[in-house]
Amino acid sequence: MKKSTRMIIGFLLLALLFLAVWLIERAMGTNSMVITVLKKGAVYALIAVSMNLLNGFTGLFSLGQAGFMLVGAYTYAVFTIPMAKRMAVYQYYQGGIIQFEIPFFLAILLAGVVAALFAALIGMPVLRLKSDYLAIATLGFAEIIRAIIQYDKLGPITNGSNLLKTYPTFTTVLFPFVVSAVCIGIILLLIHSTYGRAFKAIRDDEIAAEAMGINLFRHKQLAFVVSSFFAGVGGALLAMYQGTVQANAFKSAMTYEILLIVVIGGMGSVSGSVMASFLFIACSEWWMRFLDSELMIGTFKVPLLRSGFRMVVFSILIMLVVLFYRRGIMGDRELSFDMFRRRKGVASK
Amino acid sequence: MSHVLRLENITMQFGGVVAINDLSMHIDQGEIVALIGPNGAGKTTAFNCITGVYEPTNGAVYFNDQCIVRNQPTGRMKKLYAGDNRTPCEGPRIAMTPDKITKLGIARTFQNIRLFKSQSAFENVLIGMHLRRTSNPFSATFRLNLQEEKQMRQQAMELLEIVGLGAFAYEKATSLPYGQQRRLEIARALATQPRLLLLDEPAAGMNPQETDELGEFIVRIKDDFKLTVFLIEHHMNLVMDISDRIYVIDFGRQIAHGSPAQVQDDPEVIRAYLGEEEA
């Protein structure tokens, strides 16, 4: 098949998927469980892919994703709360000091830009060091930014440790789908450009990459900033999904959740990250919910089922994946037509 | 007097261990110069000093009269310094990173092959072309550099054909046999458009026939690409066949230098090699 026909078919399939999602929303209602999962899955897909760009494609072990999402989510919320509602939201801070609002799409972009700026600042000292320090430094950043945002003196901007709310949210499931698809598309284009090849070279062998004339620091910085930009955008989308934002929710557990998605999907596979996101969100929000509630069959109380048990099962699943299925669903391959054809061939035998 | 490469009193110490001791050498345009010596003599370390992987303890390296590396013992190295040359190298410290040095026009291959293992042979060569790009991240992402990308792909394919790997372009680099991996490393190095090519044991693991072919190949690419070649090799036949001059080092010191014929008969060289065999 020619490359151009493949692209056309790919876009048609994507359009078909969007249509299906839209029809489901029509049929089931915006607040149904399926749609909730699809919304959050789309948001997490973008965030997971942005993390994969760093961890899977450039070989930089960063644990700052929740921090950059937090920055993105707050940037979005702070600038989009309608003027009329600011007094109520910032009730402890006399309506806050930001007395204007910007259109929501600009705010989403701004969320990415601010997160990218933070990344550029942190990256400067850290990316020159060995990769191990990056994990510690980014984890530290995420924790510190969470504390700073809740700092009372910053309250007029961030609302301290209180909720931000009443900003524009999703009206349709298609919104996160389209934004995520566009962003992931851009990341894919980057990965398949000459810069993406340089990222993979750095991941495979830093010494050889440097001997090929690749400036390690500049390329790591680029991957880090781009990844954080999209984590920021993802944070803004998450804020829209949730309807309210509070810094306290962006704990390092959130980063681990995303890291888990990346590992399950396959380090270095964009389509793997996307599939794993929907799978993960469906499990945690829906299919495994029953584990958290007590269940009586007749007079028999099913053992173990109680609040918190879901996390236990989850942890065990994670361990199983890491122990026996380290390459994840996709390894470092991508979902493609060729692969599909081969699959079919095998199935028809 | 202009040389392509000039090493001035290079001493490289790892702590107290002197891996290279007061080494000076020069290479002229269009030459093939070999660096030989017993195992552990410091040959690879010399390459690493030239390419910026290691920073020498003392001495300077010039490439086309531009200083790319210069250092003198400082701090705790002042006390530890054990080079034969006692005068510290004059001038401010210069420590170019390997990528800058490659950009200036020095490319290398590695003794313990370092291909990008998750990538195809073709992609390995493409990565070698990245440093000559004119695109920026934005134009590359949004495909505003189609012309350049096409050119890169075309040149990468040509290079693969030149090293005889055209048929294996889409094979995973590490799935190729040893000899072909070494050729692929050369293709990748050529992709950076070097003026000076450093080859670290390019014939290691090759049989006699492959080694002969490699010799002819090195001479051919030297002429076709107007290169200067600096070569580390243990296969003496290959070295004697293609080298214009040979430097022999042992325990980090130069023990002989001259044409293949001169070096072959040098008593110091014979002693170094025989001594190694006796041990």
Ligand SMILES: Nc1ncnc2c1ncn2[C@@H]1O[C@H](COP(=O)(O)OP(=O)(O)OP(=O)(O)O)[C@@H](O)[C@H]1O
């Ligand atoms: N990073 C390092 N740290 C400490 N010692 C080193 C380091 N690199 C090299 N050496 C030492 O320097 C000496 C020279 O090593 P080098 O690899 O340059 O030898 P060589 O001439 O290339 O040998 P071979 O023919 O086996 O490749 C050896 O004694 C080695 O142990």
Ligand SMILES: [Mg+2]
């Ligand atoms: Mg060596």
